[in-house]
Amino acid sequence: MRGFKGNCFVFLVEMLVLLRVLQFPCPCLAELRVGFYNRTCPLAESVVRAKVKEAVGSDRQNAAILLRIHFHDCFVEGCDGSILVDNGEDSERNAFGHLGVGGFEIIEEVKAKLERVCPGVVSCADIVALAARDAVSLSRGPFYEVLTGRRDGLVSNKSLAANMPDVDDSARVLRSKFRQKGLSDKDLVLLSSAHSIGTTACFFMGTRLYRFDHKNRSDPSINPHFLPTLKTKCPLDGDVNVRLPLDPVTESVLDDQILRNIRKGFAVLSSDARLYDHRSTRHIVETYAGGGSFRGDFAKAMVKMGRIGAKTGRYGEIRRVCSSFNQRPV
Ligand code: HEM
Structure with a gap:
């Protein structure tokens, strides 16, 4: 009887500890959230926003440039600012797959x-994500809340960008590369x-x-x-x-x-045209081209892309300069 009571007691204590752990997850499991910097x-x-507004005001092209860099950042090692690091020839940013970024x-x-x-507080990865959002809304696209709290990554190597989606990839390859990042066919079309x-x-x-197709001809x-x-x-x-403009x-x-444009054969990039080759992505193109809820769904897809491999809590660091890792004490 005594043994049974003792076991019950131990079991109860264990349950209480477990509940506490679930209530206060360790910082390494911290989540991205809207308004992460509200207090800090x-x-x-x-x-x-002010800086992006200034940059886009002086040259509209900067909106596109800032939107593109977010995609390229997220697809290699997650949205962790790794594309920004410039530590020599082998830096990720010099990868062929990032050409023109x-x-x-x-x-x-x-x-x-x-x-x-506020020194040492805001990550470069979050700046990239926020700048992309502002670039979208300054281009008369939707405004959406950005989840923040990303930390900056600790690796940068161009070999890591070897699997970036390529402009001449087929629909099958594009779908697979997006799926590997947790993104659906719908996300592929929207993004x-x-x-x-x-x-x-x-x-x-x-x-x-x-x-086209390794023959001396154009894409039919x-x-x-x-x-x-x-x-x-x-x-x-x-x-x-x-x-030349991507959307003339x-x-x-x-x-x-x-x-x-894609539906009528007026896509400029091959990868955009390929979205009409596959039954699934074609159907999604048709849906939105016919007046689906594009703005809200585009915003949702951007938020989803912004979560790829995000480092939070104890992972990574807050870089002082986006192009260099922080110096570690020796
Ligand atoms: C589906 C896979 C994708 C491929 C193969 C692809 C490829 C390309 C290529 C080849 C360019 C022209 C780059 C240049 O000449 O500098 C480009 C431009 C651009 N891409 Fe993508 N892209 C893809 C997805 C995305 C995504 C997901 C985003 C953002 C959400 C994005 C945003 C942009 C923007 C805004 C530009 C214009 C950049 C500028 O004007 O400087 N792309 N893309």
Whole structure:
């Protein structure tokens, strides 16, 4: 009887400990949340917004640049600012898969300002995510709340970016690369709609216009009324640095027009056109091109992308300068 009572007591104590642990998870399991800096750096989001507004005001292209860098950051090692590190030739940012990605100086300027306002508090990874949100809303896209509390990663190596989605990937490969990041076909279509702003260099058009399917031909999905325009802008053996809008209809507005372009064969990038090749992604393109709830769903997909591999709690660090890891005491 005594033994039974003793066992019950031990069991009760164990249950109480377990309940306490569940109630207060260890800091390594901390969650991203809206308003993470409300108490520690109340000006954080407004400082980011002001700087992004200034950058986009001086050049609209900066909105597209800031949106793109968030995607590239999240797809390698999670949204942890690893793309920002510049520690030599092998840095992640020098990977082929990140070719053309920019905006580093804008993020660094925001960081410098925030270090003056609240040193050591706001992560570079969060600055990237907030800047992308502001870039979207300044392009007349939806405004959404950004989950914050990401910490900055401790690794940067270009080999880690070897599996970035490529402009000449098939629908099958694009779907698989997104699935590996926990993103669905719907997310793939919605996030690709970010190509409703910004431009591409002719460099990324060569295969689609002149070497499609390893043959000397153009992608047959290009509308015949559009093909001459593309070829005139990007002639064979022309300047690969010439840039053309990704959405020729509403170039600087983040909206669902790009999906109607894809449906009519007016996609510019091959990866956008490929979304019409597969039954599943085609159906999603059709749904939104026909007037689905694009704005809200695009925002949800951005929030979802922003959660990929986020480091919180005790993981990572808060870099003082976004392009360098903090110095560790020896
Ligand atoms: C589906 C896989 C994707 C592929 C293969 C892809 C590929 C590309 C390529 C080749 C460019 C042109 C880059 C240049 O010339 O500098 C580009 C531009 C861009 N991408 Fe993507 N992208 C993808 C997904 C995304 C996602 C998910 C986002 C954001 C949510 C995004 C945002 C952008 C933006 C805004 C631009 C314009 C950049 C500028 O004007 O400088 N892309 N993308």
